[in-house]
Amino acid sequence: MKPLPLIAPNPPRLSEHLDALRRVEASGVFSNNGPEVRAFEQGVTDRLFGGHGASLAVSNATLGLMIAIRQAASWRTGGLNPKPGTLAIMPAMTFAATAQAAAWAGLTPLICDVDPDDWGACAREEERLLQYHGERVGMILPYATFGNAIDLERYVDFRDRYGAGVVVDAASSLGTLDDAGEGFGARAPFAVVHSMHATKTFAVGEGGLIHSGDVALIATLRAMANFGFDGSRSAMLPGINAKLPEILAIMAQAKLAEIDTVAGHRAALEATYREALAAFQLQAVSGTRRATQFMAVLLPERLAHHRDAIVASVEAQGVGCGRYFSPHLGEQPWFQATALIEPTPVADKLSGRMLSLPITDAMSMADAQRAAGALTKACAAILVPRDRRTKTGGGAARTTGRTTGQGGARAIASVIVIGGGPAGTAMLTSATKRGALPALAASGLMVVERGGAIGGGRLGRYAITSDSTAQTFLTAVRDNIHPELARLVDHPAGRAVAAHEGALGVPLVEVGPLLRATGDRLTDIVREHGGVVLTGHEALGARRVGDGLWSVQLRRLSDGHVFEQLARNVVVATGGHQPLDRLAAQRVAGASLVDLASGRLLQSDDVLTVGGFEKVADLLTGKRNPKIAVIGGSTSALTTIALLLKSRPAIPLGAAAVTLLHRRPLRPFYHSVEAAHAEGFTDFGPDDICPVSGFVYRLAGFRLEARDLVLRMLAVDGRTPDPRVALHRISGDDDAAARAHIEQADLVIAALGYRPIGMPIADRDGAQIPLAAHGGRPMVDRHCRIVDSEGVPIAGLYGLGLAAGFVPWGALGGESSFSGQANGLWLWQNDVGSMIIDQVMTHEVKAVA
Incomplete structure (x- = not known):
């Protein structure tokens, strides 16, 4: 029985293209965007992308990613020098080159979790991180997982709303058709980077292709791929040598001529697998045709820890078996040391269960059925002994050792x-x-x-x-x-x-x-x-x-x-x-806070979390001179006011627009009595000094940003109070002025501490x-x-x-x-x-x- 290798590279044979090789020799042009490269770029744009946009052939996809990422990371600012610490959001389940390219482009990878169905980046996580990190996110780097035609409109939306650049890693997608039947990324307004490595469906040997619906973008990337030269021998842009040699362009043209046949055959193999592996969890796919590199399948959860034995059994039957992507990015030591890694519970589970079966140009449908059968047989061999039950004399399962079976926990922690x-x-x-x-x-x-x-x-x-x-x-x-x-x-x-x-x-x-x-x-x-x-x-x-x-x-x-x-x-x-029930019972100046605020009430926690300011701005839309009452004397109250004052875009706050209503005096922290006296602050006594550290108001005093605001509002040491803020100390239950501040405010923020x-x-x-x-x-x-x-x-x-x-x-x-x-x-x-x-x-x- 013939072996079925997991990957069987099938690039075009140069020996069958001697005329083209002689043509290159005769031209004397072996690189530098020669005629063979230009012919391939135009041909692939016309044939796979319906003539939309433009294409740039590069010497490999990783270099293509590097220059595209460098350009996109500064999309918001228009420059090409991202700030140190700029983040690139990418999914955990992608190849190491994705994160490496971002790092080489000067960005810090920010690794997020994936979707449990299509195994691409989780949309909710991407948006959460865009909100969470704000302008620190320079770009989003999704992966078109296993050749999928992922939703590019989502990334157009993210780019427009959050100002982050986008580059799509489509390493396995050259030959994939989207839902409209066009080449994946044909009309994308950003760079979509494909691989032409020998192991890919579009097998050339080495090489990559950047496509975009934006012709001007491709022109910029072309200059960056040629040392940053833009119309002269003088570097005008950050650059590197990423040009595709002419000989590889000959192979790329030959592969382009057969890609529809190759991709169609592989799609048929995938369909055969899907029918034979109906009992297993498979990837949810999108697009009308995928340029499938191999068949990814998830083991049942109860068999995940037997994966090594299952792989060995499949390979013993003559079928190649891989583990893409295991370990995923967040589990790899270099990225653990250099990247920011979000919790990835979905990717962790998928990575631990994933196997890859072969899809090659030489396989038949019967071969795909045989490979699927090998996996089914290997899993069945594990399940049979697992389903036998060993009983003790009393008929109950016997428990020994130090664990309970719950995550390895001790019987008594x-x-x-x-x-x-x-x-x-x-x-x-x-x-x-x-x-x-x-x-x-x-x-x-x-x-x-x-x-x-x-x-x-x-x-x-x-x-x-x-x-x-x-x-x-x-x-x-x-x-x-x-x-x-x-x-x-x-x-x-x-x-x-x-x-x-x-x-x-x-x-x-x-x-x-x-x-x-x-x-x-x-x-x-x-x-x-x-x-x-x-x-x-x-x-x-x-x-x-x-x-x-x-x-x-x-x-x-x-x-x-x-x-x-x-x-x-x-x-x-x-x-x-x-807790909300606290608001219902809260009284201010002798009256019910809920009644006084009358539907205009927020809690400080709602304001201070990411997205909270946007909520405040929405509530104040249309108010020409909004009035805000903040209730409480805690750090959260002062921090809320600081957030409102420095918000971008700014809320139109006039004089005394924000009133802080508090019961206790506002106390600033000082490192020593001498430091307090040096600024003329004397509102403290012996009981207000920490006997251990000598600090004044060590526990009760405001610190850092809140302290700075308090010092200004109290005009300590000649500081000028912010005219937008007024203080009102609540005198008791008969404080009519306090009640009036709340009743007349357009927004009331309760900063009453935490339970x-x-x-x-x-x-x-x-x-x-x-x-x-x-x-x-x-x-x-x-x-x-x-x-x-x-x-x-x-x-x-x-x-x-x-x-x-x-x-x-x-x-x-x-x-x-x-x-x-x-x-x-x-x-x-x-x-x-x-x-x-x-x-x-x-x-x-x-x-x-």
Whole structure:
């Protein structure tokens, strides 16, 4: 039986084109856009692209991508020199050349998840990242997965709405026809880059083709492919030598002459496969014909971990078998070190299940049926022994060892951390600073996170500047004893944050990638030492089941499967929110806030997240001199005002357009009494000074951008208040002026702080334990222990993070006059995280650490 190789290159035979070779020799032109190249470019434009636009032949597709990316990355600005740190969005499931080309063009790859059906870039993720990173995104680089004719209108829309350039990696698509029956990319207003490598359907040997419906664009790229020469021997543009040699152009012309026959045959092979593999999950395709390179198929999920054995079995039957794209981009070491990688749960699953079967020019339909049968047979051989049931004497399956079968978790975990956001991972970071994370993981650590990865949480989704310095974020990784964490200082995410050292905070959209990259490394450390990180899971509640033991009910989000996990300790780090029911009960100056605002009410969280400003702008459309009332004296209130003042495009705010209504005095932070006195600020007493650090208003004081605004509004040290902002301190329930400000405002923004996101806690009998947090009091005591409604700590339960209510004390410092709660990444990553670790780690584990 003849072997069926996965790939059988079939470029044209040069020996059959001697006349053309002699023609090249006679011309004396072997490169530099000679007559053979020009003839091919015109021929491919006419024959495959219906005469639309123009084509540029290049020496390989990677070089084609590099020059196209360089041009497109500055589409918004019109220049050809993208700023350092400019991002290129691309899907996880594409070839390494896609990301390498972006890096060589000076961009940082931003790798996103894919669609579970067509395996191309996920549209929702692309748009989220465009909103999330804003002008940092220079371009979008979708991949026409396995020759698919992807939706190009989507990218026209993205380009027009977000100003990002577009280049389509269509390496496998030369010969693909779109839904209109035209060559894929025929009318595209941006560059579509095809490969002519020997392994492709349009097999030449080496080479690439850039096509666009925009003739002027191709002219620019032609100059860039010729050292940047544009009409002279003087470089006018960034350039490189990417020209296709004349001899390869002869082969390209020959392949063009037969491409319809070749692509049609391969399409018929794919149709045969699809009929034979109907029981397997296959790619959702688009277009009327695909220039198929091979047949991609997904193994059933229950067989994914047997993939190596299945591949070996298929190949033993004489059928070539590959694993494109496994590992995907986000799993490859170079990109893990140099790219920004979003959570990719879909790509992770697809990559682990994917196989490739051969589609070659020499195959028959019977060969395709034989290859499909080989895969079916290999899978059946695995399934038969899996379906046998081994029973013990009592008829029940026997469980041995240290695991429960749920993600490798221990029968009893030492500690479960509920929530893998900034607070939950800050506790792990605290452990790394003490060298204790390996021991904590080995003792039975489990982290449970709803999202696809730990680290970022929602922090990076806020369109504001942090109230922590760049140095604070970098201390989590800088000089860390774990080298994989320490190296993040030089990672693109680390460099982006470091660029803001000395500034008033860091844009949180730039903090998010560093936190996610840190979370990825922490995940690796935890798993390497026997701990468990369960992403895509949520905790439904915890119930006390015995002395010193809790049962946490967990749900896997992918399929709704619910199971129980025992633990000795539970740390709740689920973050905070602004519940709507709080608004309904909120009273301001003696009146109901909901009644006063009368349908004009937003919460600050709605404003501060990415896209929130656009919501505000829509609500104020048509208002010539809008009035905005912001209620609250928290950092979120001041940050909301700062966002409104510096918004682009600007809201037409006149004098006193924004009024801040607050109850307590606004206090700026100072590093020392002397620094405060030097600016003439004396509104503090001994109880307002931290005895540990000497800071004035260490906990109650505003910092960074919020502090700068407060100092201006209080006219400290001669600063000039912003005329657009007015302050009104609410005097009591009879403050008619406060009520009038709210009633007359076009928009009311409630910045009333955050409440903890609760999780049901039950006693042994299943009855809910009433918690202090249910009554609006702090969730935790001074040792970060969760307390009940009587203020009694509940053994084995801890909390940290936004809205937990922790107040520093003793050696942690803080002014005695402070009332409220202290939130801060630095605290969580250091003293607060260590406080919890000291309580949850056994004496034996501490000794090892």
